[in-house]
Each structure stands twice: as structure tokens, then as C-alpha cells.
Amino acid sequence: MTDSLLEGFERALADLCADDAVRRSESSADDAAARQWSAIDALGYTDALVPAELDGAGLSLADAFPLFLAAGRSGLSHPFAETAIARAMLAKAGRRSEGECIAIAPCSGATQITCRNVPGAALAELVLTVWRGEWLLLPVVAATHVPGIYRPHASASLQWQSADAAIFRFSDGEPDILALCNAAHAAGMAGAMQRVLAMSVTYVNDRQQFGRAIGQFQAVQQELSVMAEQASSAVFAARIGCAADGYVPDPLRAAAAKLRACEAGQRVAAIAHAVHGAIGITEELALGLFTRRLHEWRSVAGSETYCATLLGEAVFAQDAASGHAILDFARTQLAVPA
Structure with a gap:
């Protein structure tokens, strides 16, 4: 990650993630969160981990770490690091990004799929999880919502009735979902x-x-x-x-x-x-x-x-x-x- 790329990202975040903008994005008053994410995604940094041959920047996780750190420092409400990682996984599996914000979360449940207390889930469009050995990309609108404990308008616990709600599935035994979350959350x-x-x-x-x-x-x-x-x-x-x-x-x-x-x-x-x-x-x-x-x-x-x-x-x-x-x-x- 060169200094010029990081500085450009930080300058954009300073404008888009002012304190008042963050408060609006974490309220349910209007579409501030959607507009904020659209502006963030337009910068192109969300495709940092996508391979270059698939129209991404082809950076490694180590290269992208300063971006994740800057997003946390700016107060960006959306799951930026998770989106970047999820897009790389989905690109490898053959699904191109459509600009969505994607949360990553482990799930539980024998028949229903439950993801508890997912940071930024209320602001995301999709959730990537692994269930019964298969990765599922699930739409947030299809889930039952329970507001998050710490950020009730930004985070949520979600539940889907079955895996049939998934809009995309793939198998990839390499990533550990908890390791992905731990690395993203720590940054x-x-x-x-x-x-x-x-x-x-x-x-x-x-x-x-x-x-x-x-x-x-x-x-x-x-x-x-x-x-x-x-x-x-x-x-x-x-x-x-x-x-x-x-x-x-x-x-x-x-x-x-x-x-x-x-x-x-x-x-x-x-x-x-x-x-x-x-x-x-x-x-x-x-x-x-x-x-x-x-x-x-x-x-x-x-x-x-x-x-x-x-x-x-x-x-x-x-x-x-x-x-x-x-x-x-x-x-x-x-x-x-x-």
C-alpha cells in the first residue's frame, strides 16, 4: 500500500465520515447510510483484494491492512474490511460484485440459519456465512431482524428460515470464517x-x-x-x-x-x-x-x-x-x- 493510495483513501473518509455523517448513517431517519456507502464504494477500495485479472487491485491482506485501519479510525459504520474480503472470495468463486456492502458472520442452527450480533448488518445488503460446510451469500432483506445491542440501527442479529434464501453458494474449504472475522475486527x-x-x-x-x-x-x-x-x-x-x-x-x-x-x-x-x-x-x-x-x-x-x-x-x-x-x-x- 503506497502512501499516495492510503492518503487518498483517508482524505475521502475525512469528508464522507464526519461525525454528523456517521450519526446519520447509524440512524433510521433517511437513506444516509446507503448514500454514504455508494460514495465509499465508488472510490474503488472495496475491490482491493479482488485479483487484478478480475478487475480488482490484487492486493494481499497485508497490503490492505492500512485501509482497514483507516476505516476503523474514520468511524465508517459499514463493514468495510469484511466487504473487501468477501468480494475477493466471491470473485474467486465466480461472482462479480454489484456494489453491495457485505458482512461476514458465523452462524448457528440446525434448520434455520442464525447470525447473532453482526456488526454493520443493518447497513449491509448481504451476509456471507458458512453453513453445513457450504458458503452462503444471504440477502439481509430476507432475514428476520433483531436490533443490535450496541448499535441498534447499524448492527443486528439475523435469521433465515433455510438455505434456500441464499442468492449464491460455493464451496471453499480454505478460509476459516472466524479467522476472517478476527482479522477484520482486530484491524x-x-x-x-x-x-x-x-x-x-x-x-x-x-x-x-x-x-x-x-x-x-x-x-x-x-x-x-x-x-x-x-x-x-x-x-x-x-x-x-x-x-x-x-x-x-x-x-x-x-x-x-x-x-x-x-x-x-x-x-x-x-x-x-x-x-x-x-x-x-x-x-x-x-x-x-x-x-x-x-x-x-x-x-x-x-x-x-x-x-x-x-x-x-x-x-x-x-x-x-x-x-x-x-x-x-x-x-x-x-x-x-x-
Whole structure:
């Protein structure tokens, strides 16, 4: 990802994802969300992972990571990273994009297909899931909706009566759907934490108490340093989670990225609201737009418990097989090759 391409995307996001625009897109007042997505999709970045021979940019997941980070940092309400990954998978399977916004989510159910608490599902047109070993592309309008917990007008739990609702099906045993979600969510969370940190730094430099900015108080500086450390580690972990030559992330790296992002997200949100005080929960301040997403991403797809269990089982399996210590596991299984 060259600097010029990333800068162009960030400039467009700055115009399209101003705080008021994000609030409108997450309300049910008008068609603001659809118009916002149409403008985002027209930029062409949503086809970043689609192979060049299929009219895409042909980038790898590692190359596209700065785009996912920028989308999370800007406050884009739609599932941008998921759409980019889904379009690459669908292009490989023979389906060309028609400009749709696509969420990716695991499902459950023996006869009915249920996707719970899908980030951005109320703003998406399609959901890509895997059911009984087959990938299904399901239209959101054909599902029963239950509003999301954290963003009731943007996210939703969806249920389809059967797989007959799918408008496209294909078989692809390579991607792990939870790994796809973990990599995408970790990148979005890392970007959101960068934005929360920037907002907090600006606030403590502007807010006056006892005749000076509260950012000059040592206690506040300590809290901000912890927040910066957590946000930076989440960005580093998310980059590792997206370290792949194609569009399919490594499940262990993606789990490590999501776990670190979840742990960091909880602390970043808590510190940000502590620093802002009561004003942090008001609608006038955009802080809540980002902290709600951090908590939402923490609760969906690969949860902290799932990711920690996956990594723990892998550590014990390696230790039993070779006697290697946990440091060797991190070095051999999680580190990105040069």
C-alpha cells in the first residue's frame, strides 16, 4: 500500500465520515447510510483484494491492512474490511460484485440459519456465512431482524428460515470464517483505538482546571500513556493478524490479534471515558460512537475466550509434541516471516 493510495483513501473518509455523517448513517431517519456507502464504494477500495485479472487491485491482506485501519479510525459504520474480503472470495468463486456492502458472520442452527450480533448488518445488503460446510451469500432483506445491542440501527442479529434464501453458494474449504472475522475486527478495533486516543489527547489539552490544561497533571498523563501503549500494541497485533500473502489470514495470528485488541479495547474505552468525565457519554461528543464499537467487536465472532482457548490449545499441543516453550511458540507460530 503506497502512501499516495492510503492518503487518498483517508482524505475521502475525512469528508464522507464526519461525525454528523456517521450519526446519520447509524440512524433510521433517511437513506444516509446507503448514500454514504455508494460514495465509499465508488472510490474503488472495496475491490482491493479482488485479483487484478478480475478487475480488482490484487492486493494481499497485508497490503490492505492500512485501509482497514483507516476505516476503523474514520468511524465508517459499514463493514468495510469484511466487504473487501468477501468480494475477493466471491470473485474467486465466480461472482462479480454489484456494489453491495457485505458482512461476514458465523452462524448457528440446525434448520434455520442464525447470525447473532453482526456488526454493520443493518447497513449491509448481504451476509456471507458458512453453513453445513457450504458458503452462503444471504440477502439481509430476507432475514428476520433483531436490533443490535450496541448499535441498534447499524448492527443486528439475523435469521433465515433455510438455505434456500441464499442468492449464491460455493464451496471453499480454505478460509476459516472466524479467522476472517478476527482479522477484520482486530484491524477495525485498532483504528478505533487510535481515534479514541487522539480525541482524548485533544480534550485534555483543551480542558482547563485550576488555571491550566488537565493534560499537564501527572495523573492524567499517566492514564494517557497507558492508553497510548494499549492502542499501539493493538495496531501491532492487528498488523500481524492481517499478515497474509492472499486474503486468508492465519487462524492463530488472527486469534492473537483479536485477543490483544479485545484486551486493549476494554482498557482504552475505560480510560477515555474516565478522562472525559460525564461529557463522554453525551450524544454531542463522538467518543461514544467509537467506544460502543470497541465493546461490540469484543463480543462478536471470535470472543476473547474463544481466541485464548484456541491459542492455549495450540501452545499445549506444540509443547506436548516437541517440548518447546511458549516463547518458541510465539516465535515459530505467531511471528511474521521476513
